[in-house]
Amino acid sequence: MKKFLIWMRVLLSTALACLVVFAYSPAVFAFCGFYVSQADASLFNKASQVVIARDGKRTVLTMANDYQGDVKDFALVVPVPVLLKKEQVRIGEQKIIDRLDSFSAPRLVEYFDSDPCARYEAYDRVTLGATRSSAAPATEAKTRGGNYQVTIEAKFAVGEYDILILSAKDSDGLESWLIDNDYKIPQGAKEILQPYIRQNMKFFVAKVNIAELNKTGSQSLRPLMMAYESPKFMLPIRLGMLNANGDQDLLVYILSPKGQAEVANYRTIKVPSGDDIPVYVKNEFGDFYKSMFKTSYEKEGRKVAFLEYAWDMSSCDPCSAEPLSQEELRKAGVFWIGAPDINTSSGGRIRRPIPFPSNDGRVFVTRLHIRYNRDKFPEDLTFKETSNQESFQGRYVLRHAFKGETSCDAGKEYQRSLRPRFEKEAKTLARLTGWNIADIRRKMNIASLPTPVEKPFWENIWK
Amino acid sequence: MQSLKFPLAMPRSLSKFFAFSTSLFKDARDYQIIFLSVFFLLGVCTRDWSLKPIAIAITFATCWLTQICMVSIFPSASPQKHERWLSLKSATITALGLSLLLRSDSYSAIAVASFLAIASKFIFRTNSKHWFNPANFGIVVVLLLDSFVGNSHAWVSNGQWGEDSLYALVFLGLGGIVLKKVGRWDTSFMFLASYAILEGLRNLWLGWTWDVLAHRLTSGSLLLFALFMITDPRSIPNAKAARLIWALAIAVLAFIFRNVFFNADAMFYALFLISPLTVLCDRIWNAPRFQWLPKRYSALPSN
Numbered sequence: 001m002k003k004f005l006i007w008m009r010v011l012l013s014t015a016l017a018c019l020v021v022f023a024y025s026p027a028v029f030a031f032c033g034f035y036v037s038q039a040d041a042s043l044f045n046k047a048s049q050v051v052i053a054r055d056g057k058r059t060v061l062t063m064a065n066d067y068q069g070d071v072k073d074f075a076l077v078v079p080v081p082v083l084l085k086k087e088q089v090r091i092g093e094q095k096i097i098d099r100l101d102s103f104s105a106p107r108l109v110e111y112f113d114s115d116p117c118a119r120y121e122a123y124d125r126v127t128l129g130a131t132r133s134s135a136a137p138a139t140e141a142k143t144r145g146g147n148y149q150v151t152i153e154a155k156f157a158v159g160e161y162d163i164l165i166l167s168a169k170d171s172d173g174l175e176s177w178l179i180d181n182d183y184k185i186p187q188g189a190k191e192i193l194q195p196y197i198r199q200n201m202k203f204f205v206a207k208v209n210i211a212e213l214n215k216t217g218s219q220s221l222r223p224l225m226m227a228y229e230s231p232k233f234m235l236p237i238r239l240g241m242l243n244a245n246g247d248q249d250l251l252v253y254i255l256s257p258k259g260q261a262e263v264a265n266y267r268t269i270k271v272p273s274g275d276d277i278p279v280y281v282k283n284e285f286g287d288f289y290k291s292m293f294k295t296s297y298e299k300e301g302r303k304v305a306f307l308e309y310a311w312d313m314s315s316c317d318p319c320s321a322e323p324l325s326q327e328e329l330r331k332a333g334v335f336w337i338g339a340p341d342i343n344t345s346s347g348g349r350i351r352r353p354i355p356f357p358s359n360d361g362r363v364f365v366t367r368l369h370i371r372y373n374r375d376k377f378p379e380d381l382t383f384k385e386t387s388n389q390e391s392f393q394g395r396y397v398l399r400h401a402f403k404g405e406t407s408c409d410a411g412k413e414y415q416r417s418l419r420p421r422f423e424k425e426a427k428t429l430a431r432l433t434g435w436n437i438a439d440i441r442r443k444m445n446i447a448s449l450p451t452p453v454e455k456p457f458w459e460n461i462w463k
Numbered sequence: 464m465q466s467l468k469f470p471l472a473m474p475r476s477l478s479k480f481f482a483f484s485t486s487l488f489k490d491a492r493d494y495q496i497i498f499l500s501v502f503f504l505l506g507v508c509t510r511d512w513s514l515k516p517i518a519i520a521i522t523f524a525t526c527w528l529t530q531i532c533m534v535s536i537f538p539s540a541s542p543q544k545h546e547r548w549l550s551l552k553s554a555t556i557t558a559l560g561l562s563l564l565l566r567s568d569s570y571s572a573i574a575v576a577s578f579l580a581i582a583s584k585f586i587f588r589t590n591s592k593h594w595f596n597p598a599n600f601g602i603v604v605v606l607l608l609d610s611f612v613g614n615s616h617a618w619v620s621n622g623q624w625g626e627d628s629l630y631a632l633v634f635l636g637l638g639g640i641v642l643k644k645v646g647r648w649d650t651s652f653m654f655l656a657s658y659a660i661l662e663g664l665r666n667l668w669l670g671w672t673w674d675v676l677a678h679r680l681t682s683g684s685l686l687l688f689a690l691f692m693i694t695d696p697r698s699i700p701n702a703k704a705a706r707l708i709w710a711l712a713i714a715v716l717a718f719i720f721r722n723v724f725f726n727a728d729a730m731f732y733a734l735f736l737i738s739p740l741t742v743l744c745d746r747i748w749n750a751p752r753f754q755w756l757p758k759r760y761s762a763l764p765s766n
Binding site (some may be wrong): 159170191194195198199231232233234259262263264265266267268276301303304351379384387388389390 | 499566609616617621622624625627671672675677678679727762
């Protein structure tokens with residue numbers, strides 16, 4: 001009991017501390033590291049996407065952020081496990097992350113009921129899942145020496161980014177260095193920087209070179225990629241929580257030659273999948289998915305990671321997007337597959353195997369959706385690759401009722417079966433999303449359907 | 464239970480039943496089986512596990528079969544027939560442990576792990592003490608095969624039990640009863656305490672907030688390991704002092720594996736490496752060996 005009280009006190013004080021941090025931080029940052037504003041820009045950066053291609057200790061990490069503020073105001077600070085050289089950092093393509101996103105996104109599947117009076121012939125069609133559009137941004141800063149016990153280990157430019165790799169002896173020095181170099185860092189950063197310094201991690205600081213950015217002709221920032229070798233298979237999320245405004249969403253795509261990946265220090269569970277839901281959801285799939293995710297997230301106590309997709313990249317069924325070609329996979333950081341094939345892309349939709357050079361060229365993609373906050377995710381995320389080959393997808397089924405004339409007996413039977421079926425779909429939808437069932441029924445127009453009349457069982461016997 | 468006074472007019476059949484039940488719970492393994500089953504059911508009902516009924520069936524069947532075969536191949540000195548059958552309880556505990564911890568998408572990997580677990584008891588033994596905890600041996604060998612030889616399709620889902628403090632309490636409570644029954648609670652206590660201190664020092668040095676430590680220590684997998692795996696009386700030292708040192712060594716090694724080599728399955732490897740030292744410990748420190756059943760129920764130990 002006493003222990004419990006102490007714990008409660010710890011929790012309460014942490015919660016209070018967070019409140020204080022939130023209340024005084026003008027800017028909103030997120031991600032593994034934090035974005036550092038150099039002006040009082042209002043930032044909003046709540047969903048990040050990270051691609052991790054990993055085989056053994058070798059890792060290629062791609063970070064993309066959907067920051068929509070003014071790019072010149074930003075800088076990014078991310079703890080990295082090793083010192084990075086210029087050759088280890090490059091610019092990624094947002095297009096590739098979007099491709100990964102649409103390939104692995106939760107999807108709607110449509111089925112059309114056949115004419116109940118005719119022979120059964122069903123076909124299905126795949127509707128694209130809710131895809132996210134992502135954009136990114138960044139900054140400008142002066143670099144100065146000084147007695148901060150901060151070492152600039154490397155300084156180079158990659159694309160529109162000016163990058164510094166810093167190592168520090170203590171967090172005071174690092175904090176002062178960042179402040180003196182016009183980085184506006186969130187309050188409480190010092191305490192969080194400390195553990196990373198002690199773990200001998202380095203700091204990857206990126207800002208934007210506007211002139212270079214203009215050359216690219218793009219307003220948004222391109223993803224940053226880094227390749228390194230480290231036994232640490234983790235993502236630092238604590239820094240990003242510092243000035244976060246509530247929950248943050250992180251999509252992690254883990255590409256592995258081995259199999260599914262999972263979070264090692266939090267529970268990983270599958271998103272609800274495979275349910276039949278009302279057809280009207282087709283027009284509001286985004287809302288549906290958001291509500292459903294939120295409902296599951298609340299139900300699981302807001303402390304689990306969700307598996308949204310797990311599949312061998314060589315096939316998909318149904319495909320919500322064409323599987324990534326070898327060239328695209330290489331661009332996503334998959335270093336263990338051979339040089340790009342000349343005959344890539346285009347072709348059939350479903351189960352289109354990609355000829356990989358050998359078994360070693362396998363790529364298994366895991367999409368984890370983690371909604372985290374300071375309260376329930378105190379520890380940085382660590383991942384684990386397993387040899388689990390099980391495929392999984394977030395998939396929701398729409399069954400369109402047959403609209404034509406149904407005058408035969410089977411047709412009448414079919415008509416009577418519709419109402420209970422729709423009712424069931426409405427209940428499923430209400431359960432998944434927490435939406436009001438009366439609204440759902442109204443939208444589905446259930447009332448217009450014939451009420452199934454309970455016929456006495458003997459009526460059909462002596463016909 | 465012995466102090467229970469039955470009514471004088473109790474039917475004979477009922478008194479037999481009571482006699483049976485008292486003898487049933489004399490064996491600490493019964494408690495272990497019951498509590499592990501409770502956790503197992505709890506996990507199946509409340510956690511989204513990718514448990515496959517066939518995999519569980521294979522685990523149990525392989526464990527039991529191997530046990531029966533091994534008992535026949537390596538007959539113990541005990542001529543008593545019931546002893547043989549009682550040893551199936553140990554196999555059941557191993558099977559439960561494997562089902563709780565090991566995950567696989569290949570049935571052959573599960574069968575191999577189960578076979579190795581039980582076989583290890585008969586192959587690696589000195590003075591009828593096992594060098595390895597059977598379930599731990601099975602798990603570690605298939606994990607090693609998985610990472611070094613090729614995909615044997617087996618892994619441990621460390622996060623599967625979550626970090627619920629409620630679970631922690633249930634674990635501690637129920638585990639405590641079993642350990643008290645087995646009389647080896649000191650091992651778990653020593654392991655948990657030293658591991659907690661090491662993690663606590665690390666936390667302090669790094670400067671993390673204390674909820675990071677709490678999150679690390681309330682991991683269900685850690686508690687399951689501490690309360691049910693390192694307490695197997697047949698594979699831990701007999702003398703108390705030896706047990707304490709032994710548990711400390713496991714905690715230190717697990718801590719190093721986890722925080723220096725970043726291995727998520729640290730504790731399993733730590734136990735695997737330290738476990739054979741039991742034989743050495745028993746040679747240095749003399750103490751009476753653990754008996755599953757009190758003297759009057761069993762003349763000689765079972766497997």
